Amino acid sequence: MRLEKHLTKITAGIVFVLVLGMYLLTLAPTVQEIDCGELTTAQMTLGICHPTGYPLFTILGFIYSKIPMPFTPSYKMNLLAALWCALGAVLFFLIAKMLFDRLEDFAVKRSEKRTSAKSKGKDKKDKNAGAGAEKKAPVEQLKPGTAAALLSSACGAVMMGLSKTYWMQSTSVEVYSLQVLMFLSLIWTLLRAYSSTKRSAEEGIKAWYWFAVVLALSFANHMTTLLILPAAAYIWFSAWKFNKRSFVNMGKLLLVFFPILLILYSYFPIRAGQNPILNWGHPDTWETFYRHVSGWQFRVWLFSSTGSAEKQFNHFIDNFPFEFNISAVFIVIGFIWTLLHVRKLFFFLLIAFLFTLLYSINYDIKDIDSYFLLAYIAAGFFAAFGIAQIFTLLHDNKFQYGLGLIASVVFIGAQIYFTSDKVDAHDTYTYEDYTKAVLNATEKNAVLLTYQWDHLVSPSYYVQHILHFRTDVSVIDKELLRRSWYYSQMKTNFADVISPVQGAIDTFLTALQPFEQEKPFDRNVIEASYQAVMTGIVATNFPKRPVYLGIEMVEKEMRQGEFVLPAGYTLVPDLFFYRVVKDGYYVPAADPNYILRFPKEMNAYTETIKKIASSMLIARSIYEIENGKTERARVYVKKLRDDFPDVALPKELAQFMVK
Numbered sequence: 225m226r227l228e229k230h231l232t233k234i235t236a237g238i239v240f241v242l243v244l245g246m247y248l249l250t251l252a253p254t255v256q257e258i259d260c261g262e263l264t265t266a267q268m269t270l271g272i273c274h275p276t277g278y279p280l281f282t283i284l285g286f287i288y289s290k291i292p293m294p295f296t297p298s299y300k301m302n303l304l305a306a307l308w309c310a311l312g313a314v315l316f317f318l319i320a321k322m323l324f325d326r327l328e329d330f331a332v333k334r335s336e337k338r339t340s341a342k343s344k345g346k347d348k349k350d351k352n353a354g355a356g357a358e359k360k361a362p363v364e365q366l367k368p369g370t371a372a373a374l375l376s377s378a379c380g381a382v383m384m385g386l387s388k389t390y391w392m393q394s395t396s397v398e399v400y401s402l403q404v405l406m407f408l409s410l411i412w413t414l415l416r417a418y419s420s421t422k423r424s425a426e427e428g429i430k431a432w433y434w435f436a437v438v439l440a441l442s443f444a445n446h447m448t449t450l451l452i453l454p455a456a457a458y459i460w461f462s463a464w465k466f467n468k469r470s471f472v473n474m475g476k477l478l479l480v481f482f483p484i485l486l487i488l489y490s491y492f493p494i495r496a497g498q499n500p501i502l503n504w505g506h507p508d509t510w511e512t513f514y515r516h517v518s519g520w521q522f523r524v525w526l527f528s529s530t531g532s533a534e535k536q537f538n539h540f541i542d543n544f545p546f547e548f549n550i551s552a553v554f555i556v557i558g559f560i561w562t563l564l565h566v567r568k569l570f571f572f573l574l575i576a577f578l579f580t581l582l583y584s585i586n587y588d589i590k591d592i593d594s595y596f597l598l599a600y601i602a603a604g605f606f607a608a609f610g611i612a613q614i615f616t617l618l619h620d621n622k623f624q625y626g627l628g629l630i631a632s633v634v635f636i637g638a639q640i641y642f643t644s645d646k647v648d649a650h651d652t653y654t655y656e657d658y659t660k661a662v663l664n665a666t667e668k669n670a671v672l673l674t675y676q677w678d679h680l681v682s683p684s685y686y687v688q689h690i691l692h693f694r695t696d697v698s699v700i701d702k703e704l705l706r707r708s709w710y711y712s713q714m715k716t717n718f719a720d721v722i723s724p725v726q727g728a729i730d731t732f733l734t735a736l737q738p739f740e741q742e743k744p745f746d747r748n749v750i751e752a753s754y755q756a757v758m759t760g761i762v763a764t765n766f767p768k769r770p771v772y773l774g775i776e777m778v779e780k781e782m783r784q785g786e787f788v789l790p791a792g793y794t795l796v797p798d799l800f801f802y803r804v805v806k807d808g809y810y811v812p813a814a815d816p817n818y819i820l821r822f823p824k825e826m827n828a829y830t831e832t833i834k835k836i837a838s839s840m841l842i843a844r845s846i847y848e849i850e851n852g853k854t855e856r857a858r859v860y861v862k863k864l865r866d867d868f869p870d871v872a873l874p875k876e877l878a879q880f881m882v883k
Contacts, residue, residue, distance in 0.1 A: 236314050236376050243313040243385040247306035252649035254656045255297040256396040257829040261683035264301045264397045271502030275519040278399045279491040280444040299689050305401035309394035312672050319412050320377035320608040329419040330569040337511040372615035379609025379632040387547045388643050389593045395649040400594040406442035407598050410452050412460050412595040420464040436477040440484035451598050455576040499716045501689050506709040523590040532588035549642045551635045555603050558610030577602040653821040658833045659683040661818035663694035665799040667770045674774030675703040679829050686728030706732050725760035732757050763790040772801035797843035810851045816863040838868040
């Protein structure tokens with residue numbers, strides 16, 4: 225027994241080193257796309273993230289950020305994501321090993337109903353004991369040996385840890401990196417509690433208290449924790465049955481659950497009242513707290529239509545083969561084996577898988593893959609049991625472990641080969657480069673009005689507030705101007721930009737209030753006052769500071785008439801944005817001396833940056849030609865030719881270069 229414990233610890237260490245090693249090879253060196261910049265900044269400054277807020281994630285990240293390390297801030301925080309995922313893989317291994325050790329607790333009991341009927345007689349106790357003994361024998365025969373259990377659990381953990389979506393969480397700061405560890409902690413405490421209850425009710429309830437603690441911590445990290453509740457309910461009622469005692473015990477767990485949850489979520493009103501740099505939702509009242517924690521502003525994308533559900537379901541089906549690649553064969557084997565022999569575990573994993581899938585496909589967002597993580601984890605456990613069957617088939621072969629291990633290594637190697645390039649972020653500097661280049665291209669105290677959240681606004685929080693780069697520039701998210709809380713955050717970060725337009729802001733907030741309180745509202749009044757705020761920001765700041773508009777605003781809102789510049793103003797293409805000018809006079813732009821490093825494997829976000837940079841160089845070159853500045857035009861066209869040789873030039877620029 226002592227030897228087995230030592231071997232388990234050694235194997236867990238090997239799993240940790242293997243998966244963490246791969247994570248480090250693909251770890252992002254700096255801030256990445258979407259929410260990475262926002263989340264990194266929130267962790268390092270004790271801010272409040274976008275709904276549903278993630279207090280546990282923020283607090284733990286802040287504590288970790290204070291540990292001295294010889295890394296840049298973003299790399300250091302990205303490393304924490306890799307550590308969460310690596311610890312999750314280790315916990316997966318320990319769960320799988322525990323399940324192999326306690327198979328009898330989850331085994332098929334085909335004669336359960338017949339035994340239950342007979343047990344009503346006077347020899348109930350003895351008959352139950354006898355029936356239990358009879359049923360244990362076949363299960364004991366199914367259990368793999370210690371070495372096989374260790375190897376199967378370890379290989380399953382590595383396969384799951386290197387599955388595409390799970391691996392992706394390890395490459396940069398993202399709340400799901402901690403959530404996968406929380407999911408696995410919930411599974412660990414759930415299954416241990418069930419197994420303990422089978423042995424002793426008194427021992428079992430103590431184990432269930434630990435589940436209540438972990439459940440509260442998990443909900444304080446991410447609301448996707450609710451995805452495991454149906455499977456947890458199945459295990460709970462399997463252990464305690466559907467009776468009064470079951471609900472009394474559940475009430476005891478809730479007395480542990482709610483105080484922990486409330487303590488952690490009290491972070492929001494306490495910190496919001498201190499006006500941090502990031503104060504999403506400003507949840508310092510019950511109304512704003514509820515809206516933030518419930519994800520009120522994102523409800524529009526939840527259960528929106530059958531069409532969106534079908535789209536997300538098809539995405540899941542199309543993507544699933546690429547999660548485990550050829551290792552998916554073990555999932556099929558394990559699925560069938562657990563159905564036949566370990567049915568309690570089978571239904572637990574199946575319920576977790578199906579509920580995750582059915583709920584998540586009804587959330588119509590672009591980056592939906594992370595919501596499927598619990599389903600992939602469930603599939604990973606099926607894979608571990610599938611791998612064990614390979615060792616079982618080779619039982620009579622003296623090379624059992626060697627052949628089984630070789631097969632597993634081949635499958636894992638193939639998985640790494642097919643997956644690593646899809647998740648690799650080790651050479652992705654693009655978002656920091658782009659954000660710094662945009663900020664550097666502006667004049668002092670500039671105002672940028674944009675909604676490039678994924679590749680500019682979010683990274684700018686990190687670049688400006690953590691790296692303290694060009695903090696004089698005010699980056700305003702045009703879409704967040706639609707939210708009342710955003711004005712409180714702007715008052716903290718750049719009050720002088722919005723103070724001249726406070727009257728228009730007050731009018732807008734008055735019109736917006738019934739909408740946010742889910743009362744009857746006038747959409748036209750809201751939209752008109754919102755437009756007045758935007759034009760007011762441009763008009764009141766222009767005399768004192770340069771104002772720039774994002775290319776997306778010019779090509780969409782302005783062309784469609786959804787945004788109009790104040791009378792007398794026009795736009796001039798600059799390096800990355802359009803600059804607001806008056807009277808149509810020529811305005812020079814800086815030399816394009818910036819460097820944008822693009823990764824080997826491009827994605828939609830880096831492609832967007834490439835398109836913006838090249839499009840603005842084209843627009844600037846044409847502007848220079850129209851104003852008779854041919855030598856200046858050459859500077860921008862040369863940058864186009866050097867940095868974006870695959871971008872087709874307009875006819876006038878191509879002819880110009882020939883000359």
